[in-house]
Amino acid sequence: MDNVSSHGTTAHGHVHEPPHEHAHEELGWWRKYVFSVDHKVIGIQYAITGLLFLLFGFCLMMIMRWQLAYPGRPIPLIGQWLGQARAPMGIMLPEFYNQLGAMHGTIMVFMGVVPLAVGGFGNFVLPLQIGAPDMAFPKINMASYWAYFLGGVTMLLSFFQRGGAAQSGWTSYPPLADIADGQTVWLIGMVFLITSSLLGSINFIVTTVQLRAKGLSWMRLPFFVWAQLVTSFLLLLAFPPLEAAAVLQLMDRLAGTSFFLPSGLVISGKPLAVAGGGNPVLWQHLFWFLAHPEVYVLILPAMGIVSEIIANNTRKPLWGYKAMVYSVVFIGFMSFVVWAHHMFMTGMGTTMSAFFQTTTMIISIPSVVILTALLLSLWGASIRFTTPMLFALAFLPMFGIGGLTGLPLGLAPSDIHLHDTYYVIGHFHYVVAPGTIFGLFAGVYYWFPKATGRKMNDLLGALHFWTSFVCINLVFMPMFIEGLAGMNRRMYDGGMQYKYNASVLHWNVVQGYASWGLGLAQIFFIVNFFMSIKWGKAVDRNPWEATTLEWSAPSPPGHGNFLTEPIVYRGPYEYSVPGAARDFSPQFEPEKA
Amino acid sequence: MNIPYTVEIRPDTGLANGKLGIWLFLASEVMLFGALFSTYIILRNGAAEWPHGELSVPLGAINTVILISSSVTMVMAWASLKMNDWAKHRLYLIATFVLAALFLVNKYFEYSDHLAKGEGPWHSTFLAIYFTLTGLHGLHIVGGMIVMAYFIGPGAKLWRANADQFANRIEYTGLYWHFVDLVWIFLFPVLYLL
Numbered sequence: 001m002d003n004v005s006s007h008g009t010t011a012h013g014h015v016h017e018p019p020h021e022h023a024h025e026e027l028g029w030w031r032k033y034v035f036s037v038d039h040k041v042i043g044i045q046y047a048i049t050g051l052l053f054l055l056f057g058f059c060l061m062m063i064m065r066w067q068l069a070y071p072g073r074p075i076p077l078i079g080q081w082l083g084q085a086r087a088p089m090g091i092m093l094p095e096f097y098n099q100l101g102a103m104h105g106t107i108m109v110f111m112g113v114v115p116l117a118v119g120g121f122g123n124f125v126l127p128l129q130i131g132a133p134d135m136a137f138p139k140i141n142m143a144s145y146w147a148y149f150l151g152g153v154t155m156l157l158s159f160f161q162r163g164g165a166a167q168s169g170w171t172s173y174p175p176l177a178d179i180a181d182g183q184t185v186w187l188i189g190m191v192f193l194i195t196s197s198l199l200g201s202i203n204f205i206v207t208t209v210q211l212r213a214k215g216l217s218w219m220r221l222p223f224f225v226w227a228q229l230v231t232s233f234l235l236l237l238a239f240p241p242l243e244a245a246a247v248l249q250l251m252d253r254l255a256g257t258s259f260f261l262p263s264g265l266v267i268s269g270k271p272l273a274v275a276g277g278g279n280p281v282l283w284q285h286l287f288w289f290l291a292h293p294e295v296y297v298l299i300l301p302a303m304g305i306v307s308e309i310i311a312n313n314t315r316k317p318l319w320g321y322k323a324m325v326y327s328v329v330f331i332g333f334m335s336f337v338v339w340a341h342h343m344f345m346t347g348m349g350t351t352m353s354a355f356f357q358t359t360t361m362i363i364s365i366p367s368v369v370i371l372t373a374l375l376l377s378l379w380g381a382s383i384r385f386t387t388p389m390l391f392a393l394a395f396l397p398m399f400g401i402g403g404l405t406g407l408p409l410g411l412a413p414s415d416i417h418l419h420d421t422y423y424v425i426g427h428f429h430y431v432v433a434p435g436t437i438f439g440l441f442a443g444v445y446y447w448f449p450k451a452t453g454r455k456m457n458d459l460l461g462a463l464h465f466w467t468s469f470v471c472i473n474l475v476f477m478p479m480f481i482e483g484l485a486g487m488n489r490r491m492y493d494g495g496m497q498y499k500y501n502a503s504v505l506h507w508n509v510v511q512g513y514a515s516w517g518l519g520l521a522q523i524f525f526i527v528n529f530f531m532s533i534k535w536g537k538a539v540d541r542n543p544w545e546a547t548t549l550e551w552s553a554p555s556p557p558g559h560g561n562f563l564t565e566p567i568v569y570r571g572p573y574e575y576s577v578p579g580a581a582r583d584f585s586p587q588f589e590p591e592k593a
Numbered sequence: 594m595n596i597p598y599t600v601e602i603r604p605d606t607g608l609a610n611g612k613l614g615i616w617l618f619l620a621s622e623v624m625l626f627g628a629l630f631s632t633y634i635i636l637r638n639g640a641a642e643w644p645h646g647e648l649s650v651p652l653g654a655i656n657t658v659i660l661i662s663s664s665v666t667m668v669m670a671w672a673s674l675k676m677n678d679w680a681k682h683r684l685y686l687i688a689t690f691v692l693a694a695l696f697l698v699n700k701y702f703e704y705s706d707h708l709a710k711g712e713g714p715w716h717s718t719f720l721a722i723y724f725t726l727t728g729l730h731g732l733h734i735v736g737g738m739i740v741m742a743y744f745i746g747p748g749a750k751l752w753r754a755n756a757d758q759f760a761n762r763i764e765y766t767g768l769y770w771h772f773v774d775l776v777w778i779f780l781f782p783v784l785y786l787l
Contacts, residue, residue: 133594136610202617210598210610240621241628248632251725256715259632259725277718282635286628560594 037138038559042145043124044451047444050116053152054437055522057107060100062515067092069512071493085164097492098167099182103155105170106186109294110193111152113436117301118197118235119148121443122204122228124451128550128557129222131213131566131588136206144199151192158185169490171287174260174280178252179267187246187253194243201235204228213549215568219325220587222548222572223318226325227304230332231297238293238336245286252278259283281346288339296335298432299399300328302439303370306392309446310374312546313389314381315583317573320373327366334363344412345419353412360410367403371396386544387461391442394469395435402430405480420490423483426476434472441468441525448529449543453555454536460528467521474514478507545584548572552588600758615765619772626776629729633722633783644719649703653785656699657777663692664774667767674760679752683745686763689770690741693734700731723784730780733773740766 036042066075072091075082079090086096127135135141158165163181166172177183208229212221248259256274260283263276311318318324340348340356375396383389405427408414418424441464449455485504487495494508495501542551549568553561566588574585597603598610606613637643670685707713707720714724744763751759 134596136596136598137614138596198618198621202614202621205617206610206613209606209613210603210608211596236617236621237624240625244625244628244632247729248629248725251714251721255713255721255724257721257725258715258718259636259721275715275717275721277636277640279635279639282632285635286632289628 035142037134037142039123039127039135039138039141040451040557040561042141043120043122045145046115046123046148047120049149049152050112050114050120053107054112054116057104057112058519058522060104060107062519063092064097064100064104065508065512065515067097067492068494069509071496092492094492095164095167098169099159099165101490102166102169102172102186103159106155106166108432109170109298110190111148111155113298113432113440114197114294115148116440117436118204118228118231118297119145119200121224121301121305121440121447122200122231125443125447125550126204126225126228127207127211128450128553128561129225129548130208130211130216131549131562131568132207132211133560133562135203136210137203140199141203144196144203147192147196147199151189151196154185154189154192158182158189161185171291172249172283173287174249174252174278174283175262175265175267177249177283178260179272184250184253187250190246191243194239194246197235197239201232204232205236208232213566213568216549216587219322220568220571222304223307223321223324223328224301224304226328227300227307230328231300233332234293234297234300234335238290238297241286242290245283245290248286249283281343281348284343284346285340288342289336292339292342293335295428295431296331298436300331302395302399302436302443303328303374305439305443305446306395307374308546308548309388309392309442310377311573311575312446312544313384313386313392314377315384315575316377316381317571317575318373319377319379320369321571321573324370324373327369330366331363334359334366338363341410341415344415350412357411361407364403364407364410371400371403386445387456387458387465388442388446390462390465391438391445394465395439395442398430398434398438399436402427402432402435405430418483420488421483422479422487422489425489426479426483429476429479433476434469438468441465444529446544447550448532448536449539450550450553450555450557452533452536453538454532455539455543456532456536457528460524460531464521464524464528467524468518471514471518471521475511475518478504478511482507542586545582547574547584547586549587552586600755600761609761611761611765615768619768622772626729626779629726630779630783633726636718636722640718644717647719648723648785649706650785652699652703653781656696657781659692659696659699660774660777663689663696664771666692667770671760671763671767674752674756674763682763686741686745690738690745693738693741697731697734700727726780726784730773730776733776737766737770737773740769 032038033041036045063075063078066073074090075087075092076090079087082090082092082096086093086099123135123141127133155165161182166177166180166182166186168177168180168183172183172186208221208225248257251257252259252261258274258276258278260280261272261274261276261278262280265272265274265276307318307324338356338359340352341360344353344357378393405423409418409424409427445456445461482495482501482504483489485501487501487504488498491497494505496505539555541553541555543555544551549566552566554563567590568587569590570585570587572587574580574587576583577585596610598608600609602609666685666688670682670689673679673681673685704724712720714721744759744766748762749759751762
């Protein structure tokens with residue numbers, strides 16, 4: 001962090017103008033690093049908070065993996081600290097397993113991946129890539145981070161309330177979620193998180209539309225900016241229905257309404273004393289109206305990051321940039337009309353199912369177009385195997401597996417067999433974990449020099465990559481086998497009470513070891529991250545010889561970002577232009593350079 | 594450091610930042626109330642019977658008139674700024690605030706009528722929808738009143754420092770206020786008349 005401040009003064013470019021310079025120096029430590037309105041500081045705050053939540057959510061999952069591999073055996077090391085209400089004698093209670101499951105999903109999606117991908121990378125990179133001095137509304141930007149922070153704290157504290165945290169899955173289906181412990185605090189936490197993403201998405205869209213540098217026309221935008229723009233529209237328009245649903249569920253829990261409670265509901269042999277007349281499937285519609293676009297919120301920023309890195313490390317323009325842009329916009333539109341493919345089992349009727357499976361097949365086309373374009377970009381390239389490129393390359397087949405295994409789930413007939421099995425878990429984790437999270441790691445390695453002025457260590461980076469790559473596949477690949485065998489995804493004993501699971505139970509042990517190995521592999525990253533802040537190789541503005549605007553700013557950029565107003569002369573990926581002196585022609589350099 | 598286009602209009606988009614921002618915010622609000630109205634449609638379609646005449650149409654009609662009038666005074670508050678008439682602006686903005694408060698007073702009497710009979714949101718699906726939708730709408734009214742109070746009070750200083758920016762802020766407040774008004778224009782027939 002010392003680095004940021006020392007470069008901050010030179011970067012401003014008004015060294016000969018003392019009064020102005022002074023105004024920035026007077027910002028105290030709190031205003032500069034904690035309650036900052038600078039998009040880069042907010043981006044780093046988002047990224048670090050997001051990474052910590054990813055680690056925490058992953059720890060919850062490692063505890064669950066112990067229970068699945070060795071059901072009923074005391075949890076080693078931490079078991080004794082969990083308390084009587086969670087794990088008496090260190091043996092996990094089913095209720096606690098449910099809490100871990102619900103909170104693992106909530107934390108990873110809403111507090112880990114999205115804040116890192118959108119809040120972190122979007123905030124730090126997007127204004128730099130479009131040549132803006134900051135976000136359009138810096139104070140709202142700060143409010144967005146703090147709303148997220150409050151939401152995160154609320155969710156963490158929910159573990160300590162009586163009855164524990166929410167235990168109805170991250171999907172919070174009623175009627176269970178209407179009556180189970182812990183849900184009220186979850187809903188309040190979600191309202192904070194939704195507010196945060198609303199403020200953030202408005203800011204991203206306005207910034208992209210209004211603050212593009214001179215010459216930066218729409219088709220000269222880096223693909224990352226397009227991905228973030230579409231993502232912001234999804235957050236803006238898809239989250240409010242979940243907010244509405246959260247309000248209705250809060251009313252059910254606090255004011256005694258029955259929005260999601262049907263008449264004649266009997267719980268543990270006793271009729272529930274409510275007016276009834278509600279509709280539990282209504283929640284599923286409102287929830288998935290958000291949560292399916294949310295899937296694209298998770299994947300599009302990673303696609304954007306990977307595109308930047310692939311263009312840079314293949315030293316070639318992206319193959320089919322325009323097709324990719326049209327595809328990402330089309331994905332944005334289509335993602336609003338596919339939600340009920342999560343609901344084939346609710347009995348909503350074959351007409352509805354036919355409609356939603358058709359739209360689902362249609363939306364797979366632009367995703368395949370983007371993936372194919374990225375794959376073809378590798379053709380004939382002399383690839384630089386840098387650490388970010390390793391993760392970006394792995395993203396392609398991992399996201400490919402995740403996407404293709406989704407097709408049988410999008411078709412009603414095959415979904416009826418696979419629904420609620422480990423196959424589903426395998427499918428969406430391939431999209432989000434070795435897919436998105438690998439993309440995000442790629443981004444951390446790629447833009448770390450811009451944020452700190454130093455590169456991360458390549459040996460530790462390679463170790464991090466290869467160990468993670470092997471372990472993560474050993475965690476998720478067996479899930480397809482288990483799921484096809486029919487193993488249900490919500491069994492707290494890993495499904496050992498059912499005879500038909502016997503042939504696949506041993507995979508739970510393999511997955512256990514693989515997930516703990518994956519945990520250990522992250523130590524390479526953590527060590528590398530902190531070590532490189534202090535001792536990493538110091539670099540200049542453009543260590544990757546890249547073409548986009550962020551590389552024309554100092555590393556790290558000061559408040560206001562650019563020393564001179566950036567002007568854009570060409571498209572985003574002009575690598576290896578025939579006749580040019582070097583193999584990269586940056587957007588910010590005029591023709592004669 | 595100055596953010597460009599906070600007051601002046603960007604030539605190629607024809608917008609100032611705040612104008613685009615408030616429209617995007619309203620788009621998200623449309624989705625919020627859209628989801629709530631959809632909930633109403635689905636629950637009403639699934640209901641065996643639907644109560645009629647539970648609400649007082651005259652009170653609702655009076656509130657509709659109050660809100661529509663407040664939209665007019667809101668526009669006048671902005672237009673007087675554009676005509677450089679500060680005194681009139683103050684008058685119209687305060688009038689808008691008072692009309693909003695009147696709306697809430699009226700709403701209070703409606704609510705307490707129901708609650709006195711022991712008929713809260715828990716009583717039936719209809720009342721659950723009624724209290725939730727009008728409650729959220731009421732919160733939006735309160736939000737608008739807080740913003741107006743700010744521009745009547747401490748926010749008014751900006752007029753001297755940067756008249757254009759102040760006029761823009763009143764315009765954005767107005768856009769929000771018309772939206773809140775519009776939501777009520779949907780709520781009134783849906784809950785009181787149909």
